[in-house]
Amino acid sequence: MSTIDPGRMTHxxxxxLVVFHIGxxxxxxxxxxxxxxxFMAMPRMLRELSTDPDSGLLGHALLVGARGPYVVQYWSSVEKLYAYASSPTQEHRPAWTRFNKAARKAPGAVGVWHETFLVDTAESMYVGTPSMGLSLATERVDVPRRHDRARARFADGRTAASAG
Incomplete structure (x- = not known):
């Protein structure tokens, strides 16, 4: 079980920074x-990415929504995300080909979706939580006194934590 930090933390x-949702x-x-x-293909892809420090995957969280599972992924670049998605020698491309072949045989049985966000500025706050989200994918640090409010952290974006 992850350690719960009672302090005020940020990333x-x-x-x-790229945030990618896929489900x-x-x-x-x-x-x-x-x-x-x-459903079974995603854990193989995440394992492959997580064991390759050059993949560009910073971290991920597996979640369950009302219509099915999804993953929030944090990437170091859009280029690395797209490189993985299109690589014929890694897990994603063959899994995508198999999915498309099966989907044509049974239209509407399962759907897939994704959203990609290139993040210019990000603000985060974690109080009484284990590392999660951006703080798990990047670096978790104490909230500097002068960045106690969300507005101040957001104004400084990615450098808010390093300013204090």
Whole structure:
């Protein structure tokens, strides 16, 4: 279990930051033969990325939404995200090809979605939590006194934590 830090924490990160959401909608839950392979592919991809320090993946969180599972990923660059997505020698591209082939045989059984955000400025606050979100993917630091308010942290963006 992660250590809970009772203090006021924020994240610290300098450089390009990409937040990528990817998920699936299970439209026919009684057909795991159709959505199961897509569901099982994500852990393999995350394991592959997490063991490669040059992949660009900074961190991730697995979540469950109303229509199915999704992952929030933090990346060091858009280029590294796209390079992984298109690489024929890594897990994603073959999994995507298999998904498309299966989806054509059973339209509407499972859906996939993603959203990509290039983050210019980010503000975060963690009180009484273990490392999570941006603080898990980047660096977790104490909130400097002069950045006690969200407005001050946001105004300084990625450098708010290093200013104190």
């Amino acid at each position: 610290k990160y300098d450089g390009e 699936m909608t299970i439209n026919k839950w009684w057909r795991p033969d159709l959505w199961g392979p897509a």
